[in-house]
Amino acid sequence: MSATLVVAAVEDRAALAIESLSLSFGGVMALSGIDLTVAPGEIRAVIGPNGAGKSSLINVVSGLYRPDHGRVWLGGRSFAAVPTDRLAALGVARTFQNLALFKGLSVLDNVAVGLNHGFRAGVFAQIAGLPGARRERAAAQERAAAVLDFFHLTDMRDRLVGTLSYGVQKRVELARAVVARPRLLLLDEPMAGMTLTEKRELTGFIRAIRDELQATIVLIEHDIGVVMGLSDRVAVLDYGRLIGDGTPEAIRANQAVIDAYLGVAHDLEAGEGI
Amino acid sequence: MDLSFFTEVLVGGLLSGVMYSLVAIGFVLIYKTSGVLNFAQGSLLLFSALTFVSLIERGLPFWAGILITLAAMTAIGALIERVVLRPLVNQPPITLFMATLGVSYVIEGAAQLLWGTQVHGLDLGIDDRPLEISGVFVSTFDLFAAGVAGAMVAVLILFFRYTGIGLGFRAVADDPLAALSLGLRLDRIGTAVWTAAGMVALVAGLLWGARLGVQFSLSLVVLKALPVLVLGGFDSIAGAIVGGLIIGAVEKLAEVYIGPFFGGGIEGWIAYVAALGFLLVRPAGLFGQKLVERV
Missing domain, CATH: 3.40.50.300 (P-loop containing nucleotide triphosphate hydrolases)
Known part of the structure; x- marks a missing residue:
């Protein structure tokens, strides 16, 4: 065969x-x-x-x-x-050999970026803060917080990623990949x-x-x-x-x-x- | 030296600096996400002021005029991003800059075709009486402009902090390559940013138009924004604000205290001298990101 x-x-x-x-x-x-x-x-x-x-x-x-x-x-x-651009929709997430993190953003923001694809609310709904967009954002925050907890990153959620050690950065990247439940x-x-x-x-x-x-x-x-x-x-x-x-x-x-x-x-x- | 006179000049300078910041913020938004120095920002500003004034003169109420102009600016911003810049992705910065230069002439031409070339007066309904605050005379209009600018910056900050698109914007601005390899929807972010730049142009256009009258030379306020950007850094909104304040204050103070030695009229060029001097000391600007490249 x-x-x-x-x-x-x-x-x-x-x-x-x-x-x-x-x-x-x-x-x-x-x-x-x-x-x-x-x-x-x-x-x-x-x-x-x-x-x-x-x-x-x-x-x-x-x-x-x-x-x-x-x-x-x-x-x-x-x-x-x-x-x-359809990777997230296909349920695929990845990490990179040479970290692709946003060093000037906080740990929480870096992980939350992993959920950005899932937002259904349009740009204007988000800016205007319409209820649907707000619910979506609240759910995203909650999900990101849960993942931070899972990876023992809660203490560092507001630290800028660039200030963290290499090993922790790798964990942040893994958290970002996992947050959208791939x-x-x-x-x-x-x-x-x-x-x-x-x-x-x-x-x-x-x-x-x-x-x-x-x-x-x-x-x-x-x-x-x-x-x-x-x-x-x-x-x-x-x-x-x-x-x-x-x-x-x-x-x-x-x-x-x-x-x-x-x-x-x-x-x-x-x-x-x- | 008369202290209260000095304060009056300083405050007047700072407030007129806010007007420069308004223009500069439009540049920063686009430069931060796409690395493009958008020369068309001035034409956008002109177009918005002209559209608004023409709508009002045709008898539309104030709010209808604002809404229609806002819709038009949003459409134009999105259109420039889609039609001009997206096909040019990965081209060198000078190509992108030239493209926006071309766009600026197209917009000015379109404005001329649509609304004609005559000068319009724009009355926002704020009478420009000097207001006395503890012995210092301040222009009511300038105060209003500062208030509007503050509100606009607050809205931008809320947008960046508390929306998914805003987070995407910050991610792209922080590391475009990482954003690209993650498959972030750069197209959506680009459209949102150009839309935002269009709105900023509207606000700046109305205020500048009310100040100078709505005419084609209005698009030249971009040249006023350049020293602000050099001073504050091209990629920092905080820099655009502080840079604008400094340039405004320098202009007015220099005019009053140094001007007489040159026979006056230095307000027009002293900002560029300041920017040039600053370039020698801090090329990245006060708040700009330093470019460190490993070799």
């Missing part, structure tokens, strides 16, 4: 399906022929050496890059290029630059997000310990190709993955004859 058929068979149930996806920058193939299906409620890690195409994959799914070939299925609908959450290196304690805390948060929101989570991560402990399945990219996809145990035993990470022992093989 071809990969396309596999995708077609599961597209209804999958939270995210990627079908023969290719993307190149100039002559460099960032992604070539990727097929990937993520089941609802799954925590899926994407790993691979630097430059393997992990961030490109997430950028395609969140609409920042337009792929050369292939399609992305989100919630039973397929896109040649995911429309960025069905699919894309995390680009959520643990990068964190201390061991912060990593442990964040691992707990990610599990809790999955359990409480019944969200599907796709995360790029370099810390193999975290990946193996946290994810249900692991996809491995190398030079833009998918070289492994399976449970953490299966990936640990996958020879292609070991080769990609440690390098193939050509010298030893050559030396065997001696």
Whole structure:
């Protein structure tokens, strides 16, 4: 059975399906022929050496890059290029490798921005403070406050984000991504630059997000310990190709993955004859 | 030096500075969100004053005139954003500036076609009697203008603080790239900002029109706003207010105390000298964001 058929068979149930996806920058193939299906409620890690195409994959799914070939299925609908301005409506939220926070805004405002898409009231209704717009805003405030509480950020709600430590900023970004109750959450290196304690805390948060929101989570991560402990399945990219996809145990035993990470022992093989 | 005379000049200067701030705020709104120095702000101001006056002269009541003009300004602001600036997104600032320069002539031409070229008097119903407050004479009209400006700034602050669109505006102003990668609806925010700039132009246009008479040279008040922006910073509303006050005070004080040495008439250019001197010391303005680039 071809990969396309596999995708077609599961597209209804999958939270995210990627079908023969290719993307190149100039002559460099960032992604070539990727097929990937993520089941609802799954925590899926994407790993691979630097430059393997992990961030490109997430950028395609969140609409920042337009792929050369292939399609992305989100919630039973397929896109040649995911429309960025409809991401929130599709129930997709993400965080960025290099934080995309508003440093001059308070923690609360940064999180509340994540709800901006949901506003139905028009510009004038908001300015005039019509009852519908006011109710919407009150609900948004309440929701943002609840999420701040969940991430232990309530004490810092009025601090400017630029004044906070890197680890806390990462938590603020996660809070913003979660506030609109996404069905699919894309995390680009959520643990990068964190201390061991912060990593442990964040691992707990990610599990809790999955359990409480019944969200599907796709995360790029370099810390193999975290990946193996946290994810249900692991996809491995190398030079833009998918070289492994399976449970953490299966990936640990996958020879292609070991080769990609440690390098193939050509010298030893050559030396065997001696 | 006569202290009460000094105070009178100073207060007069500060109040006329409020009028400059009104114009400058229109610039700041657009510059902050889109990085465009909107040269058409002056024409918008002229167009609003001219439209209002012409409607009144055709016998419409005051409030109908305000509402129709407001609707027109909203439409024009939204239209400029949609038709001219959105297609030019990601172009260098000078291109955008030239585009707004072109727009300003289109608007002035349209105003001429619609309403003709004669000078109109605009009476807002405030008699300009000097008011004596503890020995200092203050113009009633200037006080009224300051009150209106204060109210307008308060409305803008409420808008930015307490609406979703306002939050979006602050987000875009803080970090346009982050806003873009989040997929914030930049189009909606852009339309809202241009609408707001149109409203500010209306308020400024009415006050300036009542002060100078509604004529085509009214669009040249943009040139008065430039030193204010240099002083206060192009991206700060607080800066536009403080800058306007300082420029207004400097103009009047310089005219009275330094003017005689030059044979008078320095009010017209002293603001630019002040701005030029200030540029050398603080290029980003009093409240402007410093541009620090990593190399």
